[in-house]
Structures are given as structure tokens and as C-alpha cells.
Amino acid sequence: xxxxxxxxxxxxxxxxxxxxxxxxxxxxxxxxxxxxxxxxxxxxxxxxxxxxxxxxxxxxxxxxxxxxxxxxxxxxxxxxxxxxxxxxxxxxxxxxxxxxxxxxxxxxxxxxxxxxxxxxxxxxxxxxxxxxxxxxxxxxxxxxxxxxxxxxxxxxxxxxxxxxxxxxxxxxxxxxxxxxxxxxxxxxxxxxxxxxxxxxxxxxxxxxxxxxxxxxxxxxxxxxxxxxxxxxxxxxxxxxxxxxxxxxxxxxxxxxxxxxxxxxxxxxxxxxxxxxxxxxxxxxxxxxxxxxxxxxxxxxxxxxxxxxxxxxxxxxxxxxxxxxxxxxxxxxxxxxxxxxxxxxxxxxxxxxxxxxxxxxxxxxxxxxxxxxxxxxxxxxxxxxxxxxxxxxxxxxxxxxxxxxxxxxxxxxxxxxxxxxxxxxxxxxxx
Numbered sequence: 275x276x277x278x279x280x281x282x283x284x285x286x287x288x289x290x291x292x293x294x295x296x297x298x299x300x301x302x303x304x305x306x307x308x309x310x311x312x313x314x315x316x317x318x319x320x321x322x323x324x325x326x327x328x329x330x331x332x333x334x335x336x337x338x339x340x341x342x343x344x345x346x347x348x349x350x351x352x353x354x355x356x357x358x359x360x361x362x363x364x365x366x367x368x369x370x371x372x373x374x375x376x377x378x379x380x381x382x383x384x385x386x387x388x389x390x391x392x393x394x395x396x397x398x399x400x401x402x403x404x405x406x407x408x409x410x411x412x413x414x415x416x417x418x419x420x421x422x423x424x425x426x427x428x429x430x431x432x433x434x435x436x437x438x439x440x441x442x443x444x445x446x447x448x449x450x451x452x453x454x455x456x457x458x459x460x461x462x463x464x465x466x467x468x469x470x471x472x473x474x475x476x477x478x479x480x481x482x483x484x485x486x487x488x489x490x491x492x493x494x495x496x497x498x499x500x501x502x503x504x505x506x507x508x509x510x511x512x513x514x515x516x517x518x519x520x521x522x523x524x525x526x527x528x529x530x531x532x533x534x535x536x537x538x539x540x541x542x543x544x545x546x547x548x549x550x551x552x553x554x555x556x557x558x559x560x561x562x563x564x565x566x567x568x569x570x571x572x573x574x575x576x577x578x579x580x581x582x583x584x585x586x587x588x589x590x591x592x593x594x595x596x597x598x599x600x601x602x603x604x605x606x607x608x609x610x611x612x613x614x615x616x617x618x619x620x621x622x623x624x625x626x627x628x629x630x631x632x633x634x635x636x637x638x639x640x641x642x643x644x645x646x647x648x649x650x651x652x653x654x655x656x657x658x659x660x661x662x663x664x665x666x667x668x669x670x671x672x673x674x675x676x677x678x679x680x681x682x683x684x685x686x687x688x689x690x691x692x693x694x695x696x697x698x699x700x701x702x703x704x
Contacts (some may be wrong), residue, residue: 299630306332313355321362322391326384330355336542338391345384348376367590371657378426381659382636385667393673430485432510435645436638441485441512444547444577445628445676455634458627463491466544468696470573472496476541479503479567481533482548483561486513486526493525498542500526501617503533536563542575543568548688549578550599551605557609565614571688573619575682578602578611579628580675588664595661601674611681622682628676629669636662 312329318338329348337343350353354374358365369375377384430441437443438456446458447465466488472478474497483489483502486509492498504510510530517526533548543564552560568574579601587600604621611618639646639662647655653676668674682689 291692293550295673302644305518306330306334307393307689310352311336313359314349316547317355317359317362320395321388322393322395324384324391326387326388328355329666339387344387345377347384348378350374350376357585361510361589364593365386367594367657371594371653372480373652373656381663382633382666382670384539385664387672389667389671389673394669429649430508432646432649433485435642436635440487440491442487443484445579445624446631447624448627448630455631455638456633459487462627463488464495465696466546466575466577466678467492467679468698470542470544470620471690471695472498474498477501478542479536479538479540481536481543481545481563482551483509483513483528484547485509485514486528488544488546489513489526489528490517490520490522493522494520498525500513501529501536501538501540502526503536505530505532519644534559535561536567538567538572539569540567541569544575544577545586546575546577547579549576550596550601553598553600554602554606554609557606558613561610561614561616564610564616565683570685571684574616575608575678575680576607577676577678578607580604580607580677582675583670593663594657596610604677604679607677607679611679615684616687617680617684617686618679618681620678620693622678624676624678625669625672625674628674629666632662632669636666 298367310330312333313624314336315338317338318324318326318328321338323338325337325341325344326653327335327343327346329335329346331349331351335343349358351374354365354369358369366375370377397436412470433441433443438459439458440459442459442462445462446457446552447462448456449461454463470478472492476498478489478492478498478500480489480492480500480502483504486502489502490513491499493500502513504513507530510528513528517523517528533552546619564574581601581603584603584606587596591599610616625640636659639658643655643659646658665674669676
């Protein structure tokens with residue numbers, strides 16, 4: 275494996291990839307037997323008979339579903355088939371990443387079929403997967419910093435290759451068909467600012483600011499001052515450099531610290547894409563931070579990937595991509611608001627917008643895959659292709675949601691009478 279130049283652990287999520295010393299291992303595989311065919315058919319059956327075909331190492335196809343397969347996955351050897359049977363998520367994810375399973379085309383469609391199959395399979399396999407699935411970590415400050423390092427500190431040069439020019443790594447908002455990713459990300463930031471009803475001169479606290487795009491957008495276009503917190507050193511350093519280049523040092527302060535350390539009062543509290551890393555057992559702590567910071571007539575917004583029903587995080591995502599992450603349900607998000615009696619003002623689900631965002635990221639990632647391979651290796655490329663394709667598929671079929679929740683302290687009557695303000699032109703400050 276090529277040395278990882280930007281991430282000391284070698285693979286996303288830490289650890290080492292399973293070895294694949296000989297890419298032609300299929301040539302050493304035994305003849306396909308009745309047991310192999312049974313394993314393939316059983317796997318498809320337990321996954322709801324998705325309309326996909328497993329192509330075994332001798333070229334034989336085992337198909338599920340009631341019609342022609344929408345995609346094919348080539349399994350290189352019996353050992354890989356057994357690993358996928360024993361641990362479907364990690365088994366398939368690692369086999370795809372190391373090239374022991376190949377999906378020559380239609381990867382997103384294949385994953386959509388699998389997710390839909392699992393949703394409708396009902397019973398056995400879903401229960402087995404839930405029992406085997408990993409639980410979220412405690413996410414103490416030290417654990418949270420370690421988890422964030424695994425994913426966000428892969429290197430700014432890596433993310434710069436395929437994100438938009440503002441380095442926004444959260445769901446975009448596509449106001450009309452044909453909008454570019456960069457345009458949709460600006461539209462998302464304006465959509466958030468309108469929901470917060472930002473006014474010039476207000477003070478905003480942002481928890482989990484990424485590379486700083488939203489904080490700088492709020493300051494430049496809405497005339498507010500911002501304190502933005504993040505525990506990723508590489509992101510904070512990038513954000514500070516951008517703020518300096520844009521002359522925003524006096525209006526935006528980027529703070530390398532945990533959200534639990536937030537102090538001071540604010541007119542608006544916003545968090546976009548951080549809640550997934552907090553852990554439900556810490557939601558009360560987050561609510562306490564908001565309660566002590568948000569002024570009585572203030573406004574808050576939390577934007578998070580979520581689910582329609584509770585489910586453990588995907589084991590492969592937990593192991594390789596996002597350790598310590600968990601997409602909550604709306605009921606679970608209530609643990610932030612209910613103990614402090616915040617008024618929920620608005621809930622919007624942008625699931626299909628995130629499908630389009632992930633699809634755009636996947637296209638952009640594939641366009642620079644050769645450069646990513648030079649930075650890491652092909653195992654890394656395949657892992658991230660699978661992650662982006664899987665995210666696209668999950669938002670397409672509804673196993674993942676994207677919630678924006680707007681809230682305010684109890685008793686405030688400074689609330690919009692209608693939603694007209696969400697669809698007005700955004701202010702432009704000279």
C-alpha cells in the first residue's frame with residue numbers, strides 16, 4: 275500500500291485495509307459449487323431479492339428480483355462471498371475497496387436496490403444487521419476530536435479537489451433544476467440565514483463551522499458578527515486564512531474548541547452538519563449550551579442528517595469513514611429542545627436536495643480519482659467512491675433524511691407570521 279501522505283492512520287477511520295496481495299486471486303479460486311450458488315442466492319433473498327446479479331468467479335450469474343438486473347457485482351472468490359455473508363456491510367465495503375468485488379457500472383443503482391430490498395425484506399436480515407451494528411461512541415471532548423481528525427483532517431488539498439470553491443461539505447439547496455453545486459451551496463446558506471432572520475449588527479454563534487463558508491457568508495451578506503467553533507485544526511487554519519484574505523478578521527472569529535466550551539450571548543445560534551457527530555447521549559449538553567447563550571428573543575437552527583426511525587450507524591461507515599457518527603430521528607433531536615422548553619418553529623426535510631448534492635460530489639470525485647490515487651491509493655479511492663455512492667443511494671430511497679429545525683426560546687412572540695420571508699431575495703450589503 276502506498277504511504278498515506280496526509281492521514282497517519284493510512285485509511286479513513288483508522289486501521290489497515292485487508293490484504294489483497296494478488297488481484298488475480300480469482301484464478302486460484304476453486305470451481306463454483308452448489309454451496310457457493312446457495313450462499314449467493316441466500317444472500318440475495320435475505321436482502322429482499324434486489325434486482326441485481328452476483329457474478330461468481332467463473333462467470334456464472336446469480337440474479338435476484340423479478341426482472342433484469344439493474345447492476346452486476348463481480349465476486350472474485352469464495353472467501354469474499356463468505357465474508358459478505360458473515361458481515362454484509364463490512365464484508366462488502368472492504369471487498370469493494372480492495373477490488374475483490376467489482377461493480378463496473380451503475381454503483382448507485384446497485385446500492386439503491388440493496389437498500390430498497392432491505393427496507394422491504396422486513397424481517398430476518400435487517401434484525402441481524404441491527405444486532406451486529408456498532409453503537410455510537412461516548413464522544414467526550416477527546417473522543418470527538420479523534421473522530422473528527424479521522425474524517426475532516428484528511429487534508430484540505432483532498433477536499434479542495436472535489437468540493438465547491440467555498441469548501442462547503444453539507445447539503446446544498448437546489449432552488450431550480452440545472453443549478454450548479456456552487457450556486458446551490460450559496461442558496462443553502464441564504465436559506466439558513468433567512469430562517470434565522472438575520473439583521474445587520476446581530477451576533478451569531480456557530481457550532482461546527484467546517485471550513486468557514488457559512489460564517490463568512492453571514493458576515494459579508496447579512497452584516498452580522500460571528501463566533502465560529504470547530505475542533506478540526508486544518509479546517510480552522512483554512513477558515514482563518516480565508517477570513518484574512520477577505521478582510522473579515524474583525525467580523526468573524528474562528529475558535530478551535532469544542533462546542534461545550536461556547537460562552538457569551540448571541541442573537542442567533544446555528545449548527546450545520548455537526549449534530550451527526552455529537553451522539554444522542556450528549557444532546558442535553560448541547561441544549562444547555564444553546565439555552566445559556568441564546569437571548570430571549572433569539573433564533574436557533576440545527577441542520578443534520580437524520581433518520582425516520584432509530585437505527586445503528588452502518589458498521590462499515592463507522593469503521594472506515596465516520597467513526598462516532600449517528601444520524602438522529604426527530605424524536606431523538608427533541609432531547610436538545612424539550613428539556614429547555616424551546617419552541618419548535620419550523621421543520622424542513624431536504625432529503626432530495628442531499629441526494630443531488632451527493633451525486634454532484636460523486637461526479638466531481640470520479641473526475642479527479644487519478645489525483646486522489648496519487649495522494650493515497652486505489653483502495654482509498656474505491657472506499658470514498660462507495661461512501662459517496664452509498665450516501666446518494668440512501669438519500670434517494672429514504673433510509674437517510676436531512677432535517678433543518680428552527681427554534682426559539684419559549685414565550686418569544688417575535689416569530690414570522692408566514693413563511694414568505696424564506697423565499698424573498700437575499701440582502702446584499704455594499
